[in-house]
Amino acid sequence: MAKADRWFGTYHPLGSAVERWSVGVKYALLLGLSLPCFIIQRWPLTSAALLAAAGLLLAAKLRARQALGLAPGFFSLVVVLAVFHAVTGDWLGGLVVAGNLVLALWAARLVTMTTPASLLIDALVTVARPFSRLGLQPERFGLAVHIMLRSLPRLSGALAGARQAAAARGLRGHVGRQVTQVAVQAVGYAQATGDAMTARGLGDGER
């Protein structure tokens, strides 16, 4: 589970200058680095953005492996996509697609690994506040997005657990059963999270 927690990365105070930048600047960097690459789809731009993102992550005093490492599942996905493009005759396009995905992850880590979650939520709440006239509750929105992000590594951990449990019983290759097991765990996890929020009165009033 600890490994899964580091999928997107967790904030640890390291006292870097990047850490002290405002959340707005970091979100702007996230979009500024990744969006043009996804739109323009050219390898020089993707390469430059990858270098910039890696440089910023290292400047944030994060360990290289922690900041730049890819989870096996994500790495496999990237390789499959790149190979698919290569097989269809567009190997450069494959590299760009793979590079853009890695870039998106690194740019996201630039935000999540250098900013306390509470600040991220506050930033989302601020952005969502104008929509309160339309009935949106900004505090709940911010918390909901955070809970959604929190659940991703948990589900990834559940999938790894299901695989190990199947392997321990000599049941390799039963993907359907593993997915069912993870789905059941996901429902249980959602129920437990809902209970925790209700018990803490987080749905009862304003934050």
Add this chain to the structure above:
Amino acid sequence: MIKLDGVTVAADTPAGPKTILDAITCQLPEQRVALVGGNGSGKSTFLRLVNGLAAPSAGRVEVDGLDLAANAAEVRRRVGFVFTDPMAQLLMPTPVEDVELSLSRVIRKRSERRAEAWRRLAAWGLESVAETSLYDLSGGERQLAALVTVLAVDPAVIAADEPTTLLDLRNARRLREAFAALSQQVVVATHDLAWAADFERVLVIDAGRIAADGAPGETISFYRRLAGDG
């Protein structure tokens, strides 16, 4: 004071309707109350009623004179709930952020909130792990952090559902000591009979009913006989 008056909780299951709690009536004015009983006996549902996580199908639940049905939010503000698994309870990546989340209901200013969160954690000896990822904490530290997040909003009652079940001996002792130091009314469901013996009053829940109710000595002996353990 916690008051249950003819409380029944029923649920629809694939096998048909099931009564989880059956016409429970009791008053709990004591400061320290333990619920013991087998798995599926209904003690967790009893606790969840006190916090409003479960609603009665019939009957009435009151906390400090407030009817749960009409004042669920206010009851939840008065009753803090500690879950068995702190990882389900803690929503933020680190203890200090989670305590801040609890405090966000009562302290608006960020800097004050953070300072108060640190103060609360320090009071329980958790300042050294305040900014540590939850995944890097020991089971005892996680459960203690969960308790601090609950205490942060100064509830009048703490309901805890088997809080020591996932802990090793040392951490379980640490948590029992933490609960012993609380000034709030404490209602705990537990399988730890040695701990239950430290409480003022013990209720034995069996098949959705209160099978025994009284001082720890007699009720725990009754429960042991009921469970075929002496």
